[in-house]
Amino acid sequence: MIAKISETLEPINLQGGWPTPRLHPTKEIEAASSALFRQKDVQQSLRYGPELGSSNFRGAIADWLTESYAPKAGSVVSERVAITNGASNGLACVLQKFSDPCYTQGVWMVEPTYFLACPIFRDAGLGGKIFGVPEGKDGIDLEYLGNRLREVDENTLLPMEPRKTVEGGYPKIYRHIVYIIPTFSNPSGGTMSVESRKGLIELARKHDALVVSDDVYDVLRWPTLEGETLEKVGTCTPRLVDIDRNLEGFSAWGNTLSNGSFSKIVAPGIRAGWVEAMPALISAMGTVGATVSGGCQAHFASLVVEKMLSSGALSSHIQKTLIPTYRTRWLSMTKAIRKHLYPLGVRIVGDEGETVGKIAGGFFLYLSFKGCSASGPTIAKTALEKYNVKIAPGGIFSVPDDPESKIRGEDTYLHGARLCWAWNEEVVLVDGIERIAKAILDASK
Structure with a gap:
């Protein structure tokens, strides 16, 4: 039986694929809107x-x-x-x-x-x-x-x-x-x-x-x-x-x-x-x-x-704000995964260990729990119910209209979960990974 959510833990959502509101270029949008309304036409x-x-x-x-x-x-x-x-x-x-x-x-x-x-x-x-x-x-x-x-x-x-x-x-x-x-x-x-x-x-x-x-x-x-x-x-x-x-x-x-x-x-x-x-x-x-x-x-x-x-405001925002912020978050998350989750049998899908000359990007990475003693769904459930951290379990990424989709996924993506770094700050991302490590240990008992 999985324990109830601890009241001492703030919720961490690593599932939602949204950009942090503080990264929205509100000043640039305001300036663009003002320029638009200053036009005579x-x-x-x-x-x-x-x-x-x-x-x-x-x-x-x-x-x-x-x-x-x-x-x-x-x-x-x-x-x-x-x-x-x-x-x-x-x-x-x-x-x-x-x-x-x-x-x-x-x-x-x-x-x-x-x-x-x-x-x-x-x-x-x-x-x-x-x-x-x-x-x-x-x-x-x-x-x-x-x-x-x-x-x-x-x-x-x-x-x-x-x-x-x-x-x-x-x-x-x-x-x-x-x-x-x-x-x-x-x-x-x-x-x-x-x-x-x-x-x-x-x-x-x-x-x-x-x-x-x-x-x-x-x-x-x-x-x-x-x-x-x-x-x-x-x-x-x-x-x-x-x-x-x-x-x-x-x-x-x-x-x-x-x-x-x-x-x-x-x-x-x-x-x-x-x-x-x-x-x-x-x-x-x-x-x-x-x-x-x-x-x-x-x-x-x-x-x-x-x-x-x-x-040029949009290009500047992408290059000077979004990319540096997301890169820092990605680095924090992947370092924490290798430190806390790799020893437990977890792997980042597609991670071959070589980083020289490689490019990362976007919002997401995918974890494989195939090397763990517990199943992916059990880990996701334990992480949410006991450690108040939400991840996207592999089962939601099947093609729901195709009855064969989950059968094909039994050896691959169903054993994993998607994580997003776009919403949370670095300290929260690391905290979330540490909680997942605890959830894996609990789910493996």
């Missing part, structure tokens, strides 16, 4: 916004993405960018325009997965077609995905036509949707290699799939070795959208879409984001029904963020 700015977002903001994002990623395929242009009110809304709008409950045969989610995306797929009428794909050692098990895509396609009764027709305003419907967070993944923290990204795009082209890539953590990156700089260890892995347009044989519609958000780098409540894809796909995004009716779905917020982006 501010009344015009408060009208319905252009469906795809203001041309100035789309151009500013394109320039920022070009600077951030230096894509080998060439500069990002504004015609590749549409404004959303965040990554969740971006995914929902993409599904409204480019999927069809009748024609789209599968949604493929890498497991462990960001489970809160599942209701968005269900809302699009794709319930019953949501499947898991093992993550594997390199971001995704391409062999498994390829076999399953072929199996589904071969067993689909043909001919089959979309109910959403070209005449009805749907110029392109994809047969499959693949959902992935390829860089600093939520929840695993892993990053796909370039070769796996190329392999995924080749599969997508073969099976008429749209790969929706949540690229919300990419710019939050730092060297794992103290004293090293990003200039020394290299830039972020190329995004899927950049690889797609640089590979021979790309189509006018493309097979990838980058889903971005300012939630993690400005504030969740700002509700502004963007999608990037081939210009034909982006143009069609402007015909989503809610956007045609109401204009840009993040118009006012986007005008504020545009000021921050154009002035």
